[in-house]
Amino acid sequence: MTLKVYIDPISEPSRAVIIFCKINDIDFEEVRVELSKRENVSPEYKEINPMRQVPAIVDGRFKLFESHAILIYLASAFPGVSNHWYPADVFKRAKIHSVLDWHHSFLRRGTAGYIMNSTLAPVVGRPLNPQAAAEARKLLSYSLSKIESFWLKGSGKFLLGSNQPSIADLSLACQIMQLEVLDEKDLNGLLGPHKKVQQWIEDTKYALRPHFDEAHKAVFTFLERWKKQSSRGVNNETESLSKPALRANM
Amino acid sequence: MTLKVYIDPISEPSRAVIIFCKINDIDFEEVRVELSKRENVSPEYKEINPMRQVPAIVDGRFKLFESHAILIYLASAFPGVSNHWYPADVFKRAKIHSVLDWHHSFLRRGTAGYIMNSTLAPVVGRPLNPQAAAEARKLLSYSLSKIESFWLKGSGKFLLGSNQPSIADLSLACQIMQLEVLDEKDLNGLLGPHKKVQQWIEDTKYALRPHFDEAHKAVFTFLERWKKQSSRGVNNETESLSKPALRANM
DSSP states (O other): OOEEEEEOTTSHHHHHHHHHHHHTTOOEEEEEOOGGGTGGGSHHHHHHOTTOOBOEEEETTEEEESHHHHHHHHHHHSTTOOGGGSOSSHHHHHHHHHHHHHHHHTHHHHHHHHHIIIIIGGGGTOOOOHHHHHHHHHHHHHHHHHIIIIITOSSSSSGGGOSSOOHHHHHHHHHHHGGGGSOHHHHHHHHTTOHHHHHHHHHHHHHTTTHHHHHHHHHHHHHHHHHHHHHTOOOHHHHHHHTTTTTSBO | OOEEEEEOTTSHHHHHHHHHHHHTTOOEEEEEOOGGGTGGGSHHHHHHOTTOOBOEEEETTEEEESHHHHHHHHHHHSTTOOGGGSOSSHHHHHHHHHHHHHHHHTHHHHHHHHHIIIIIGGGGTOOOOHHHHHHHHHHHHHHHHHIIIIITOSSSSSGGGOSSOOHHHHHHHHHHHGGGGSOHHHHHHHHTTOHHHHHHHHHHHHHTTTHHHHHHHHHHHHHHHHHHHHHTOOOHHHHHHHTTTTTSBO
16 A cells, blocks of 8 residues: 655655655655645544644555655665665754754744744734744754854754755755745845855755755745735735745644 | 762753653762852863753764753663653654653743743842733643643553653653742642643652652742842842842753
8 A cells, every 4th residue: 555645745754755755766645735625624634634734644554744754764664765865873863853853843933933923923814023032032043053164064064964865954945945935035034144054955955856946936936926916915815825835834 | 880860959851851761770970069059160161061951862983962862862762661651652752752842842941931921030130020920820721721631641650641651751740840839829820720640740740759759859948048138128148049049941
């Protein structure tokens, strides 16, 4: 029975799982759960993931959600996945867990909080919240500076000084790509001071070609649609497009 | 060389790591990093954990932070740790990762956000924030309801229907114990509707006796000190006591 992968490409952890499957030649069936249509809150999807988020997988009778858990499961259960993605060595593996846990409370939280409160709140029917945006931006800037100064130290091109990417590179890089929804000046202001982060994103794109770029086309498509809609004013279609997409991905 | 464990008992993930070591007879040296004295931002501690949080460990030349990563490392690297803490079975292990990842964005975030904004903000020099508190309380209540209805379903006493506790039980139960800083009525209002959660906490305490209760004495001591200080009004000592303790634990 083929692995089923439930995703919406607009969600950054969904993209991480899809890219991982493709780069590792894992045979899977992609099942779209369109957040813009609130398909994630349908009774059918509740049977797949009672938390109603994407991504989720069903492998035979085994169901799993949370993208980091999924990536680890795929790396562990599917033969042919190269060791560098999730090394068997207990020390290397521990460091990857450390990055992934850190990511939850810092980069992910800063990114999601900043994008919502600085830019996209109106399209989900809420006012912009400059104070919350400022706090989230601090957390985001802090997170980027820690990636630059700590997680990317060492001789390798990738996180933890590795010469090849791990699931941590994949997860964090997909998160940073979500910043593309910001305007160019703001994006440059955030990433500009972090040359190693910029180079690492480029190296990750290259290492994961063509799947990384292909998966991120969805973000750019979303961005273009959203900008067009914004220029016409907030409307129902926009709200429908954006509301669940930005709140229902882990 | 003995394992060094850097902790402050006021931090819930610190307690989880200490309890884990004790229940599994792991030989370790406890190194206190007093958050109330800002020892976590000292140059010496930066060498241990550049993120300046507790807990952290040093095992020979190997350094690690983030409590979930530490618990997994200890369960994997130290002989004699029973399989139920972090099962070798790929499916059971995946489910434990799923709980732990979920915990980051839900129970932990709800608990920390609610305690800070409803109760302790004044002692760190910030006003209470009723709106942020209400949002965090919703997340906390939602998280408790999901533990009740989903993570605790099944025939066993513990999370994921298990008959014996895992590192997920330990981490989540320590987090819930942090709610003891709330007043009794509020605590009852939060936990009252969740009978299975209450029973699970009792079962976890019993399974981890006497270490679970011993480790939580620190919370009650903190609570008593804080309540006495609050009744005298906010002062520098209170701020010194509380500020880092509630912000620097992961």
